[in-house]
Amino acid sequence: MTGWRSAGFFYGEAPVHEYAVTEGILAIVQEEAVKAGASRVDEIVIMIGELSTFVDESIDLYFAELSKGTVAERARLVFNRVEARADCLACKAEFRPLSALYSCPECGSPLCHLKEGSELYIDSIEAT
Amino acid sequence: MRIEVKQNILADNSRAAAANRLRLLESGVCLVNLMAAPGAGKTSTIIKAIESLQGDISMAVIEGDIASEIDALTIESMDVPAIQINTGGACHLTATMVTQALDHLDLASLDLIIIENVGNLVCPAEFDLGESSRVMISSITEGHDKPQKYPLMFREVEAVIINKVDLLPYCDFDMENFRGVVNSLNPSVQIFELSCRDGAGAQNWCEWLAGTVTRSRATHSR
Numbered sequence: 001m002t003g004w005r006s007a008g009f010f011y012g013e014a015p016v017h018e019y020a021v022t023e024g025i026l027a028i029v030q031e032e033a034v035k036a037g038a039s040r041v042d043e044i045v046i047m048i049g050e051l052s053t054f055v056d057e058s059i060d061l062y063f064a065e066l067s068k069g070t071v072a073e074r075a076r077l078v079f080n081r082v083e084a085r086a087d088c089l090a091c092k093a094e095f096r097p098l099s100a101l102y103s104c105p106e107c108g109s110p111l112c113h114l115k116e117g118s119e120l121y122i123d124s125i126e127a128t
Numbered sequence: 129m130r131i132e133v134k135q136n137i138l139a140d141n142s143r144a145a146a147a148n149r150l151r152l153l154e155s156g157v158c159l160v161n162l163m164a165a166p167g168a169g170k171t172s173t174i175i176k177a178i179e180s181l182q183g184d185i186s187m188a189v190i191e192g193d194i195a196s197e198i199d200a201l202t203i204e205s206m207d208v209p210a211i212q213i214n215t216g217g218a219c220h221l222t223a224t225m226v227t228q229a230l231d232h233l234d235l236a237s238l239d240l241i242i243i244e245n246v247g248n249l250v251c252p253a254e255f256d257l258g259e260s261s262r263v264m265i266s267s268i269t270e271g272h273d274k275p276q277k278y279p280l281m282f283r284e285v286e287a288v289i290i291n292k293v294d295l296l297p298y299c300d301f302d303m304e305n306f307r308g309v310v311n312s313l314n315p316s317v318q319i320f321e322l323s324c325r326d327g328a329g330a331q332n333w334c335e336w337l338a339g340t341v342t343r344s345r346a347t348h349s350r
């Protein structure tokens with residue numbers, strides 16, 4: 001078979017998925033700081049849905065390393081958990097799923113729409 | 129000063145995934161994201177699909193691993209184009225990595241690309257790659273409790289393959305319990321019992337995969 005060639009890609013050290021998230025946080029924060037003409041970012045408020053799999057401590061750890069030499073070097077990370085909310089598609093009840101193994105507490109149906117609880121976004125930053 | 133940001137942290141990945149999806153739709157290529165724990169039989173399951181569908185469906189494979197080219201070389205030896213991505217430690221593929229791999233494939237000549245994601249039951253479920261379909265494998269030796277321990281992935285897929293069913297007599301795997309939990313997490317999911325070792329169940333999985341490609345073609349021609 002001809003007409004194609006194999007290729008390989010190598011990406012640098014980038015363990016666990018919080019690394020990618022931390023890179024995303026820094027990129028947004030740096031962009032916002034430039035837009036606002038800020039010289040220092042003091043605090044970053046991050047909203048994480050309580051059913052998302054991202055771990056605060058892990059993001060903190062990568063942030064300390066990745067932010068060195070940037071405008072956000074000494075910024076404090078504040079993690080706010082967003083309470084999960086779901087609608088049952090069968091009986092229309094609204095409820096708070098307590099774990100990722102959720103089903104409707106009223107009728108037991110697993111067919112539910114998770115409308116809140118999987119968020120991952122930067123709410124605001126405090127800058128000087 | 130307080131700056132209101134309200135910006136999704138994974139927005140870059142979502143944008144890249146949407147671009148991949150559009151590009152594949154325009155080329156009429158079906159992209160399947162295959163996820164599983166290390167050693168569940170992802171490569172073996174892809175090999176079964178190649179053996180069954182080669183000739184009828186033009187395929188390529190994108191291999192995601194932390195290191196090594198072992199899987200890409202295995203696929204290439206079957207005369208199927210393979211792109212190896214080494215993540216260098218990252219536990220999942222991102223949409224941008226897939227974009228770069230797509231650049232190296234002749235999309236016009238392909239019907240189906242299977243992505244073998246990095247072996248992991250957690251992170252890959254959080255990253256959209258632009259796939260048309262998500263499939264996962266859970267193998268008998270991993271135990272029947274995995275749907276309870278990793279519910280996100282079981283909830284997010286269209287099909288679950290239970291591999292290594294030839295080992296059922298030697299393991300304490302409770303099939304009824306496994307199927308019950310999977311169905312309660314994801315009532316519309318397709319479940320395939322498979323043994324890549326002796327080929328049992330391979331026909332059902334390959335027919336479903338071929339059907340997915342046909343459905344994707346129908347969308348393209350509309």
